[in-house]
Amino acid sequence: MSPEIAGGERTRLEPGSFRDADSTVLYTDAGVFRALSAQGLEDFEALAASQLFERFAGDGRLVGTERVEAAHGDLPALRNEEVAALLRHEKIPFVSYPYEWPFGMLRDAALLQLDLLLAGLDEDLILKDSSPYNVQFRGAQATFVDVGSFERLPEGEPWIGYRQFCMLFLYPLMLQAYKGLAPHAWLRGAIDGITPTQMSAVTSARDVLRRGVLTHVRLHARLERRHGERPREVKRELHQAGFNKELIRANVSKLRKLVGRLDWIPPSGVWTDYGERTHYTDRDTEEKDRFVRDVAGSRAWDLVWDLGANDGRHSRLAADGGADYVVAMDGDQGAIEHLYRSLRDEGDRRILPLTVNLTDPSPALGWRGVERKTVLERGRPDLVLCLALVHHVSIAGNVPIREVVDWLASLGAALVIEFPTREDPKVEQLLAAKRSGTHLDYDREFFERCLGETFDVVRSERLSSGTRVLYFARPRGAVPAARDGRTALGR
Template sequence: MHQNVANRAPSQSQVTPTFRDPAGSLSFEADRVVRSIHPAARQSTLEFLESEFCHQAQQRGDLVAACIDDAPGGLRLIHPRIPVPTYPWEWTPSQWLAAAELTLALCEEALSHGWILKDATPLNILFVGHRPVFVDILSFEQHDPHASIWLAYGQYMRTFLLPLLMNRELSWPLALSLFKRDGYEPAELYQAMSWPQRLSRSVFWPITLPAWLERGKKAEATSSNPTIGHKDDSELAAHLLHRTLADLRRRTLRAMPRNSGSAWAEYQQTLTHYTAEQAASKREWVRAALLKHKPARVLDIGANTGEYSALATENGAEVIALERDAAAAERLFCMSRARSLPIQTIHADLARPTPAVGWENAESSALIPRLAGQCDLVLMLAVIHHLILMEQIPIPAIVDLAHRLAARHWLVEWVPVADPMYQSLMRGRVSLYGALAESDLHTACDGLFTLLCRQTLDNGRVLLFFEKSTQ
């Protein structure tokens, strides 16, 4: 929804305003996002905001809300700030698909109201929980009813379809989109394909044919869009556009990777270091802690397939779920979406977090600053020993990061040296890690956290609930 708001002096922006969009720029001010509209785009922006399509999309939550600040200094749109924004390189395949489907659906709906998307990139989408939201209002423009070409077609192919297809065909991580702001070019992908792949149904049309045409110096004229350039018949033009969007939707679905598993995606079903009774005891203790302290937002680090993320939502919390295993993160997102739970999945590795990227490292922020202080409670269940043994992160460094991330509390599971999983991950490095004890964790917490409660489970693992020190 949008409305006029009183003019007020903006607070100091926290990051450099965006500069790529010729119609406006974006800056961040405390708990809001301010979009400054350039004078040439003022009238068209206001017309779009007053359109029935915009109202309906905002009411559904598919399009970001916007308050109009029409001050003497220029038109500004005030958007609510999403606490923890994520980028496409931190999404699972099903998140990519959800973002693609929303993009195509909004474009198709906009056409029936006289509007169209002039660009189509995953960077136009942010997730609120499991739900994608289109956040770039300036991506819409008035549609010429006689035009049958979707100008954003090529960009959609490069930034949505081809990354998904390469993830399916060659297992290229979707995280590689970090280095490909405008997506993949068919010619470069063609070189990576075998001949059977090049001639396969899913690859031939989006990769092989454009690569051949480019070799023949015909790409610019023939590969940008399969439809005809301009039609006098507006009904035919609309039909061609709708057919193009429907075809892209089908091809995007076919580009989704085949279902795959991993040891960590099956972790909850195959774990042997917990009996059913011990797992239930752990779950009930965590449930009681959540019920007592009632965090509004929880950061679940090493969330796996989301058992404890879902548990946190039962007590009214929103959850940011961080998981580095691709298959586990995919299942986590699909679970949260199927059950309509307020869980936002981030596929990323805490030990190798997403860096800041873009011009002067200021266009897309790093993961840790986005997470810091945003959640009342940080969960690290069955995580800390992985950081110590697999990533060689010292305990004081882990505690220091937990202190930066948590706004109020930290719930951590300590795994003792005698634990079978600890022994397996230690890999004989007894001289380095064989003497670590829970007391080392408490020493590192001195001055940063205060222990509120502690529970030893029957298998020797220890659950500790800390409160962040104010000094």
């Protein structure tokens, strides 16, 4: 028995990992594991012997995986079958979902999926599904985490995952690239994605001329309506007609070309150009940078959340200051897209850019509401950066100041927060849109009182412009609950 697995009662099954009966993710204090059925083990052995396994794991595109020994008694039963083998996976610092990724991240995840498929076909392997939930990011690097997806290619069988690829990768990408419509709300509302019929309904006659729409959307929807009820017969007919892997390869290669050509140019909106910064003097910016750098370097931080991260300036300062991992969140997809592209070009693995609207963050979703987790359940930060944000949440978002501070306190993390006073030009602009006499709680003194009730303010500094104040504060009172969940994998 391996000592790492000892203590079976502490084993927790990943609640989102139940769809594939041959492979189940679980956690112990020792890390992230995957239990395989006999069939799952057979498939894994084929994968482990392949060249693609070595190649993709070598450069990080496939999650680090090793087989470990374990006694059966230590493991939870897999449905009605004993566990045949156990794999240990490298931890992903912070799990994220496709409805939090900007266009570029979803596209890179799609390309990784297709590249793995193509490499697999060379060695008679195939991916049995095509879910973006099988891809995670380490900073700006996409990595495929579900090694249980690989199986030996059944001869004469079509590509089973094609429909799922369309529903969860291709259609969301097309929506953004062709229609300028962000797919996040839809993906968040439909865990299985967009059906061919639905996608067909939102494409116009003009869209039919766009690459891939006629076949992958319109024809696909029509064939589905016509042949929907006879999968077994269709499969048999295709097999008898000599369906082969070269056909799958041709399809995947074409799809790869199509996906590679899909593009989205983020609009340069209020946020994208960091409109806030035009209100700063250069001096303010310098002072703010120094403040953040000082805090970042003051101790070792495991996980930093940069809320309202925008162009990622402060995320970078935190990472450069020695923070292990930074999650940069912003509600504006355009800003996050720009940040992702620059981080990807730099080969960054420390900063994870996510599209998250803090006044409406990702909920728990799926079966029993546990398949996909809320942001908080995926790992608590020990430092939160909240710069040029609070006035937007409080004035534009109508969240009372006390609520904002209480929520930040509930994270149990140290806090760097910027408070622009009522005299600040940006605040004046936000207030001008509201009825006079509202947002009276948006007041420096009141803010400081709220902050003082839940935090110990270690340091504060008024910036040169005179209308912005920075605070560094530590949470007061109870130590937050155990920081588990940081190891959670998507499926």
